[in-house]
Amino acid sequence: MALIVQKYGGSSVADTESIKRVAKRVVETEKKGNKVAVVVSAMGDTTDDLIDQALSIDSNPPEREMDMLMTAGERISMSLLAMAIHAEGSRAHSFTGQQAGFFTDARYGAAHIKAVRPDRVKNALSLGDIAIVAGFQGINAKGDATTLGRGGSDTSAVALAVALGADICEIYTDVDGIFTADPRIVPSARRIPSIDYESILEMASCGSKVLALRCVEYAQRFNMPLHVRSSFSRRPGTLVVPDGIDPRMLPNLD
């Protein structure tokens, strides 16, 4: 049995049909005998819409209130996904960044993770439940909500995977992994089946479109294997692994 963290980005949970599709995939992973914790982004363009709403009220909104507002996006997707998993007949519990034990520094809008103490997530997993965690958010020392910077859910996922001692962190997006160039622009771009952290960090132009750089640095620091793949297809994606690890030994590759 493997412990798997799956992260679904905004395009994978853009509407309720997509959320149901993701719920099926999560339950399928669980039914194969794995423990699964899921990190979600906000649905589609929710974060942009929230920012636009704020700016239509105040062109320079207080940072604390901005972060409070932006954490709402991931609350919507996490609770809807938990419901969709229930509807599939499995048990799921959603947790905010605070409930999942994400402690950050005080930099609103660009907070850094200081510690992850996911006791409630561990407890849910040990009871046989699927844990759903809101990406992109935590709390500062005052107990106020903070956000990690745009695209921060990737980092949340890797940090959770490290704190749980997961076997792999799967990052689900709308492309089949990392390509030699952006496949939406360059049709001859090839998928990279497996790569090391250093090379991804060097590929700033294509690698970083798919993965937040901070997430890759975090994974490298703790040797957490990543599998970047599409939630819209069954094809294998790109494995990002430490040197000397045989990628074929990793779980849930099909």
Ligand code: ASP
């Ligand atoms: N929802 C946030 C954003 O759009 C975080 C994320 O998607 O990773 O930046």
Ligand code: MG
């Ligand atoms: Mg987003």
